[in-house]
Amino acid sequence: MTSIVTIDPVTRIEGHARITIHLNEQGTVEEARLHITQFRGFEKICEGRPFYEMPSLMARICGICPVSHLIASSKACDALLAAKPPRTGELLRRIMNLAQIIQSHALSFFHLSAPDFLLGMDSDPAQRSIFTLFSTHPQIARDGIALRRFGQHIIELLGKKRIHPSWVVPGGVSAPLTAEHREEMLAAIPDARQAVLRTLLWFEPSLSQYEQEIAVFANFPTLYMGLVTAEGGLEHYDGMLRFAGDDGAPIGADIAPQQFETCIGEAVEEWSYLKFPYYKPQGYPQGIYRVGPLARLNMVGKCGTPLADEWLQKFKAQHAAVRRSSFSYHYARLIEVLYAIERIEQILNEECILDTRVRAHADLNQQEGIGVSEAPRGTLMHHYRTDENGLITWANLIIATGHNNLAMNRGITQAAKHYITSADIPESVLNRIEAVIRAYDPCLSCSTHDDGRMALKVQLYDPKGTLLQEKHRQ
Amino acid sequence: MSKITVATIWLDGCSGCHMSFLDMDERLMQLAEKIELVYSPLVDIKEFPESVDIALVEGSVSNTDDLEKIRKVRTHARYLVSLGDCAVTGNVPGMRNPQGTAPMLHRAYHENATLQQGIPSRQVPALLPVVLPVHQAVPVDLVVPGCPPSADTIYYTLCELLEGRIPDLAQRTRFGA
Ligand code: SF4
Numbered sequence: 001m002t003s004i005v006t007i008d009p010v011t012r013i014e015g016h017a018r019i020t021i022h023l024n025e026q027g028t029v030e031e032a033r034l035h036i037t038q039f040r041g042f043e044k045i046c047e048g049r050p051f052y053e054m055p056s057l058m059a060r061i062c063g064i065c066p067v068s069h070l071i072a073s074s075k076a077c078d079a080l081l082a083a084k085p086p087r088t089g090e091l092l093r094r095i096m097n098l099a100q101i102i103q104s105h106a107l108s109f110f111h112l113s114a115p116d117f118l119l120g121m122d123s124d125p126a127q128r129s130i131f132t133l134f135s136t137h138p139q140i141a142r143d144g145i146a147l148r149r150f151g152q153h154i155i156e157l158l159g160k161k162r163i164h165p166s167w168v169v170p171g172g173v174s175a176p177l178t179a180e181h182r183e184e185m186l187a188a189i190p191d192a193r194q195a196v197l198r199t200l201l202w203f204e205p206s207l208s209q210y211e212q213e214i215a216v217f218a219n220f221p222t223l224y225m226g227l228v229t230a231e232g233g234l235e236h237y238d239g240m241l242r243f244a245g246d247d248g249a250p251i252g253a254d255i256a257p258q259q260f261e262t263c264i265g266e267a268v269e270e271w272s273y274l275k276f277p278y279y280k281p282q283g284y285p286q287g288i289y290r291v292g293p294l295a296r297l298n299m300v301g302k303c304g305t306p307l308a309d310e311w312l313q314k315f316k317a318q319h320a321a322v323r324r325s326s327f328s329y330h331y332a333r334l335i336e337v338l339y340a341i342e343r344i345e346q347i348l349n350e351e352c353i354l355d356t357r358v359r360a361h362a363d364l365n366q367q368e369g370i371g372v373s374e375a376p377r378g379t380l381m382h383h384y385r386t387d388e389n390g391l392i393t394w395a396n397l398i399i400a401t402g403h404n405n406l407a408m409n410r411g412i413t414q415a416a417k418h419y420i421t422s423a424d425i426p427e428s429v430l431n432r433i434e435a436v437i438r439a440y441d442p443c444l445s446c447s448t449h450d451d452g453r454m455a456l457k458v459q460l461y462d463p464k465g466t467l468l469q470e471k472h473r474q
Numbered sequence: 475m476s477k478i479t480v481a482t483i484w485l486d487g488c489s490g491c492h493m494s495f496l497d498m499d500e501r502l503m504q505l506a507e508k509i510e511l512v513y514s515p516l517v518d519i520k521e522f523p524e525s526v527d528i529a530l531v532e533g534s535v536s537n538t539d540d541l542e543k544i545r546k547v548r549t550h551a552r553y554l555v556s557l558g559d560c561a562v563t564g565n566v567p568g569m570r571n572p573q574g575t576a577p578m579l580h581r582a583y584h585e586n587a588t589l590q591q592g593i594p595s596r597q598v599p600a601l602l603p604v605v606l607p608v609h610q611a612v613p614v615d616l617v618v619p620g621c622p623p624s625a626d627t628i629y630y631t632l633c634e635l636l637e638g639r640i641p642d643l644a645q646r647t648r649f650g651a
Contacts, residue, residue: 043578043582125520
């Protein structure tokens with residue numbers, strides 16, 4: 001008899017999903033699947049609307065990284081205008097994007113995953129949340145709240161609103177930075193930098209406690225993908241699109257991001273609303289690749305800011321198995337937070353940053369546009385076509401979490417095979433399998449622009465797929 | 475005195491209303507002294523509790539899972555709040571209603587797919603023919619508009635409810651913004 005164990009909903013992740021674990025007749029794991037259960041239809045609902053509405057509409061794909069969508073969407077619209085934002089406009093967009101990476105990474109690390117590290121994967125599920133950390137680890141909880149607030153506050157100072165600001169627009173941004181807000185941001189930097197350094201200093205030594213998790217949390221070779229600078233450094237806004245091998249060395253020449261469709265195909269599986277992008281030259285499902293903080297750090301030679309580069313060297317000195325494990329996404333996320341804080345400071349000190357020319361004005365000049373940028377979770381692609389009046393006729397979106405879909409599924413299969421040895425499965429084991437998903441920090445409302453929802457329910461199926469038994473995880 | 479129990483529910487929304495809840499920042503630590511978050515995407519309890527004092531609902535009712543969930547929440551929650559425009563009006567998810575679900579699914583899984591085109595139908599919930607605001611699925615006790623409502627508005631709403639008062643939101647909402 002084959003049986004299926006279901007985790008429904010998967011909690012402390014950003015979205016709607018369930019996991020099923022398929023056991024074979026011997027009672028061992030055959031496969032585990034991540035089912036994304038939300039579908040949203042953004043690629044179609046935008047049709048008929050003027051292109052300049054796209055950034056604000058597409059931001060509603062996701063409340064965690066709305067800025068990523070604002071940016072990728074506005075870049076696609078820049079292409080429709082055939083206009084390049086003035087340098088200050090571009091720099092200001094970069095600041096908002098980095099601020100968002102900080103707040104989103106802080107949410108993932110502190111609010112969602114730290115309860116596993118600090119309270120234990122085996123701790124009481126009723127207590128395993130950030131709210132318990134308020135009393136058990138108040139300083140760490142405060143650092144998490146402060147880092148998230150730092151990012152959100154910068155977004156608010158620029159765009160007047162923390163979530164869904166409408167300030168990033170086709171051609172640039174709608175208002176310049178004021179001297180007063182610049183001072184306020186600069187003044188907040190030292191505390192934020194200290195908070196993330198404090199976190200790195202307790203988290204990095206604790207990695208030795210997680211040897212087992214590191215060994216089985218999606219620890220296998222895959223390709224990596226992401227934007228890089230012309231010199232092969234860390235890049236979140238522009239640059240070239242790189243595919244790299246397990247060792248981080250590029251495969252072939254970097255390509256212009258607008259050419260992503262030559263390398264990426266999207267497959268559908270009938271059991272998930274989230275599609276499965278794959279690297280076309282290697283086919284499906286062999287063309288498995290990962291994106292996001294771990295992929296970005298594995299691919300680049302340097303970050304470009306002093307403290308982050310020191311930490312990148314430490315990260316690169318780790319054993320290949322550590323750099324390859326998706327558990328290390330957490331580590332990579334902290335290094336990126338440090339980088340983003342340092343980089344915001346550098347940009348705020350650029351001479352032109354208070355210039356008031358921040359937007360290029362133009363009408364529709366092209367009827368097709370592609371915008372690509374790095375969201376916290378990986379590369380984000382918006383592709384639009386319009387009619388001659390600038391009304392959208394078609395859109396395709398590939399979202400960070402989608403790129404990781406094959407790797408998330410293979411990752412939970414690896415962990416399930418390791419931890420599950422009989423049909424009697426303790427809660428702590430199911431939590432570890434969910435933790436694999438948390439490591440990827442999937443943003444399922446995003447990925448489910450088409451498709452996302454996660455619970456814990458155990459279902460037993462016979463080999464024909466008939467439901468035999470169902471029990472809920474309490 | 476035992477704490478007031480609060481649940482937050484995520485239906486078809488972008489999670490922005492939940493993020494605005496987290497934007498209460500340090501005030502969350504104060505609130506944690508008065509309320510207990512007993513069910514939420516932020517905690518690990520997988521089953522909706524027998525009885526909850528206040529339920530904050532983000533998102534519209536868009537598929538069969540959402541409908542099942544909101545009915546359950548209504549049965550077990552004493553006071554149900556529609557939080558944000560998606561819950562209150564259908565907002566962005568509701569934009570699919572004029573065309574219906576078929577063209578949405580066709581675009582995503584046929585036109586914009588390279589391999590194995592087809593509409594997912596196994597172990598995923600079916601879409602409802604029309605997206606519903608929460609009050610069209612179950613009775614709602616309070617609506618808090620905004621996309622999302624600001625953290626200040628959410629904090630004020632919770633504090634008033636904790637004091638046993640109905641919040642006066644006339645000056646505190648920002649419809650559609
Ligand atoms: S109301 Fe706005 S912020 Fe809230 S879920 Fe809907 S789109 Fe997101």
